[in-house]
Amino acid sequence: MRNQDRIKAVLTLSPSIILIGLFVYGFIGNTFWISLTDWGGVAALAVNPVKNYAGFTNYIDLFTGFLGGGFRQDLVNAVYYSVMLLAGAIGVGMFLAVMLDSKPKGEAFFRTVFLYPMSLSFIVSGTIWRWMLSPQGGVNILPEYAGLQPFTFRWLSSTGSILEFNWQNLLEIAIYLVSAVLLIIGLRLFAKTPRQSLLWLIPGIALGLFAWLGGEMLPKALFMEETHGFNKATFGIILATIWQYSGYTMALYLAGFTGISQDLRDAAMLDGATTASYYRHIALPMVKPITISAVIILSHISLKMFDLIFAMTGPDNGQTGHPALNMYLTTFRANDFARGAAIAIILFLIAGTFIIPYLVSSYRQRRGKP
Template sequence: MNWLKNKDTLYGFLVILPSLVLLGIFVYGFILQTFYTSLTDWGRDPAQALSANPQIRFIGFENYRELFTGFVDARFRQDLVNTFFFTLFFILGCLGVGLGLAIVLDRSPKGEGFFRTIFLFPMSLSFIVTGTIWRWMLQPQGGVNQLPTLVGLPKGEFAWLTSREQIWQVSWNDLPFLTALVVSAVLVFIALGAFRNGERRRGFIASGSTALLLLWAFTLGRTLQPLPYDEPHGFNLAFIGIIMAAVWQMSGYTMALYLAGLRGIPEELREAARVDGASEWQLYQRIIFPLLAPITLSAMIILGHISLKIFDLIFAMAGADNAPTDVPALLMYLTTFRANQIAKGAAIGMILLLLVAAVIVPYLYSQLKSEVRR
């Protein structure tokens, strides 16, 4: 039996070996190559970048230092801020709209199948098609700006995709302090969850880490200045239209997830809560929303992954050269293939990879850990 088992294991390994080799070469091999390229000066000299045999020097993390503290790379830092706000409002919008639509459809209204199809249809489109449609609608001289004229009002003047106005500005020099506060909030959430699940050791570790991080933030974190001058960054109002288009396309996805979760809750559980005197709001607050928490987490991971890599929607709606609506993925394209700064473009790509990994890896770890416990 052991011989047969070992033989099956060997056959299984041989079957997946070609896939492992191809994965190692074309995924992880290229990631390592990109990382090495980001540590060189490839592209600093235009003649070197276009040469058939470029003379490349190893310069370490100089490209990364310039991106975060260099005078000429302020656009990259604004792109990171744009990505933060886009991710935040994109996720909140998709979750809110998707949950609302799911709750309405869960009540089985007339024409449920028709409305479900209508709400899911935008998801079947590519971001290029969505961007083209919404670009037509958000033209400053037409589209939604013309709607007030239908009731005799002056046309709107909002520059949907070209506005350079910023709100909620913060200085880049406050980044270490703000990052420490965000990480502290996440650690507090982890500590509360650990204590709630009876994992006291994990809870105490998270609580201690939070205390040390806050102590650092309010002492050394306040004095750490990445730049020798003040550089404000904020939320560009030009992103409002892009966020609306992205939410319109992906809210059907969250609606489908939430609707499946709502339909999976036993009706007996709802009836028991009503018999105990729970109001409709208490039913959702105490029973339904907690049961939908795993779906919310999964949706947040997928939507966060999409938002960090967003490229095609913004390219179609605002173009590649519109700085107010720039994001790291678009800047990586411009830096690498227009400016021919190969190494700096590779550095932007590696930063994007780390941002995506920061979202995906903890989720995968928690899922694998829960499966092992089962």
């Protein structure tokens, strides 16, 4: 009986396994294979296009080639963009949730107002936001209606950038980052298990020292200097995305706060906790799992972010470029199918790293439960 049920369970799953196997892993495999060929150039669209194995040439070109500069800028954009979007949407969503959690009058109205942008398609919101952020109209001229000076920030066309770094020093920066992560983990463990923490601390310090002392000797990623940074023009796109998705994180947190029993809250208040300290010490730590699921949802949205940028700033806008957009243009406009596939694989690998926090937390949970 039990065994029969187990078979039924596996059988129930099998259509999904087959579909995902073919449509996800089959296609990724196919894309990976294409990324290792030289499919492109003038006869790329022949009935049976010639595809020769070319090894990792496409990847090497993208990261170190002369004409890969656009892609590298897009990659840097995507990283900054994802981080800012995560921080912004989670922060704003949490703020909204805390405010609505006190059940003000008209809570349902406010909730709907904050949630509605999520229901719009990117084509719609992209067009509207393009108007909202146009320098000679939109939000920039709003102060004029109050008799003030108009804003002059060039939302989507600013060419300035901050947090710049030289792509040549990529290896050095990567080592610093790894060392910082090791040190943080080590320091957090130090209080509990000093012995184990050394396993993290020592390599962390060693790597940091190595990069600091020997950084000059590390191989350079490029033959010339190439600085990339966070382009200010991206602010507009981040703003639009936060507008669209903060309502969703708000709903998540609101659900979390409602889930905390009223007794617990009353007890805290009786102990003399202020509202602020209630959220800081009780409510927010309790909704940590929500943050993790919000990170997963938002990060996969930010890496697929394509329609919105396309609608807001169009193709060939280096300031606001994104690898997903670059891949689309490389493949379908320039007919460089192999290179497009390589960008796709890189994008997929980056996306994969965002899922790691989730895997770690669920692994911990399973270990926690015997």
